[in-house]
Amino acid sequence: MPHLGFDVRDYSTHARVGNPPDDDLLVVVSRRNAALPPLTEGFDSSVRLRERRLYFGALRSASGFVVLPDVPPGNYPARIVAHHYVPFATNVTSPQLAPLAVALHRDAAFPFAPEDTLIRGRVRTAGGLPHTGFDVRLSDLTEASVPNHRVPLNAAGDFVIFIPEKQTTGGISVEVFHAGGSVVTALPAVQLHRSNWMPPIIVP
Secondary structure (H helix, E strand, O other), rough: OEEEEEEEOOOOOOOOOOOOOOOOOOEEEOOOOOOOOOOOOOHHHHHHHHHHOOOOOEOOOOOOOOOOOOOOOOEEEEEEEEEOOOOOEEEEEOOOOOOEEEEOOOOOOOOOOOOHHHHHHHHEEEEOOOOOOOOEEEEEOOOOOOOOOEEOOOOOEEEEEEEEOEEEEEEEEEEEEEEEEEEEEEEEEEEOEEEEEEEOEEEE
16 A cells, blocks of 8 residues: 655754654644545644544654555645644645655744744735635845845735844845735845844735
């Protein structure tokens, strides 16, 4: 019977997420006709799936992959959740040619170090609701060496961008995507080694 494999890593450090055997990472692949909870329900809600016997059991390989053994051929919805990370949803096909590489993005509640340089923001719709389900892209206005990091909004409409590459206080901008396009907001200067908050961001 085919297996499914997942290589789940932190987007920023490329380190594997989770600490087996007391793992704070959960990979949930639904059995046929079994719905997964909404992405807005995080790690604790997904753990309750253990009681429902509606998903394929997962284990850690010696090399650190998450492996789901004995998955019949077919397409399946999958959910990857971990403490302090934005949940990730995808579809997987069994059998696989290779483990699926997944880069999880840190949530706004991630315990960053005090000296980390961060860009934080909150995005609302014109009606005052959290804007979620879309990404935010960073552009550095003065340093070409700073990547255009692209991160997802969490369920509360918040985002955080970790920019260890930044060396000066030059300004940045963030582009927030929405169904009709995008909205760009600038921050004229960045204070290094601390959290920097973007002005309020409103999308249509």
